[in-house]
Amino acid sequence: MTSALHDCPRLLALGPDFFARTPRGVARELLGKVLVRRDETDLLAGRIVETEAYLGTNDLAAHAAAGNTARNAVLFGPPGHAYIYFIYGNHYCLNVSCEREGQAGSVLIRALEPISGLEEMARARGLSLVSRSDSVRLTSGPGRLAEAFGITRARDNGRDLTDESSGLWMADDGFRPGRIRVTTRIGITKAAAHRLRFVVAGNPFVSGPKARR
DNA sequence: ATATCGATTATCT
DNA sequence: GATAATCGATATG
Numbered sequence: 001m002t003s004a005l006h007d008c009p010r011l012l013a014l015g016p017d018f019f020a021r022t023p024r025g026v027a028r029e030l031l032g033k034v035l036v037r038r039d040e041t042d043l044l045a046g047r048i049v050e051t052e053a054y055l056g057t058n059d060l061a062a063h064a065a066a067g068n069t070a071r072n073a074v075l076f077g078p079p080g081h082a083y084i085y086f087i088y089g090n091h092y093c094l095n096v097s098c099e100r101e102g103q104a105g106s107v108l109i110r111a112l113e114p115i116s117g118l119e120e121m122a123r124a125r126g127l128s129l130v131s132r133s134d135s136v137r138l139t140s141g142p143g144r145l146a147e148a149f150g151i152t153r154a155r156d157n158g159r160d161l162t163d164e165s166s167g168l169w170m171a172d173d174g175f176r177p178g179r180i181r182v183t184t185r186i187g188i189t190k191a192a193a194h195r196l197r198f199v200v201a202g203n204p205f206v207s208g209p210k211a212r213r
Numbered sequence: 214a215t216a217t218c219g220a221t222t223a224t225c226t
Numbered sequence: 227g228a229t230a231a232t233c234g235a236t237a238t239g
Binding site for chain 1 (some may be wrong): 230
């Protein structure tokens with residue numbers, strides 16, 4: 001008697017302390033961790049291979065730069081909560097809050113390597129997995145991974161990611177990434193010079209041009 | 214492989 | 227009224 005679940009270590013949620021530090025540190029340390037979504041029908045899991053740090057009110061590229069508003073209030077709340085924003089009239093993106101209550105900061109999850117629930121992710125993305133390489137399109141990019149995991153603002157904004165009972169959390173399964181590459185952030189115009197993007201070097205699920213992987 | 218462009222809407226100026 | 231932490235399609239080398 002065997003199942004995929006039996007073969008997996010228990011995916012314990014990273015606790016609030018993990019997120020209670022600078023976005024730069026959280027972004028770096030999240031590489032290799034696992035994003036998990038569990039609901040009544042599905043267990044989805046993907047390894048984090050690309051992140052970006054967004055700082056506080058003086059980071060012009062960060063949504064926190066607008067001050068505490070209805071849209072971004074989660075950024076100013078306690079660490080380890082989901083900040084979901086809607087962008088270009090089309091896509092949702094997942095961030096996790098960092099630091100502490102009153103100090104804004106977050107990490108954007110930019111790409112995952114899918115581990116479990118690939119068929120369900122493909123269905124959510126409107127794709128079919130005919131060849132092995134098709135899996136790259138499931139979760140390679142912030143909008144793509146949100147769609148694959150069914151993440152929306154209405155459903156998930158403010159969700160406590162440090163509580164497994166929330167159904168969406170991050171876990172350490174013992175895996176340690178290899179070489180890490182640091183680059184400038186992608187897709188922004190303001191404060192573009194800072195090197196706050198972290199990727200697992202050479203991982204095929206990292207988004208963006210080849211030179212940035 | 215890289216570049217350009219259109220889609221589509223919540224949010225802020 | 228302009229903009230945006232993107233994606234997928236199309237064009238071109």
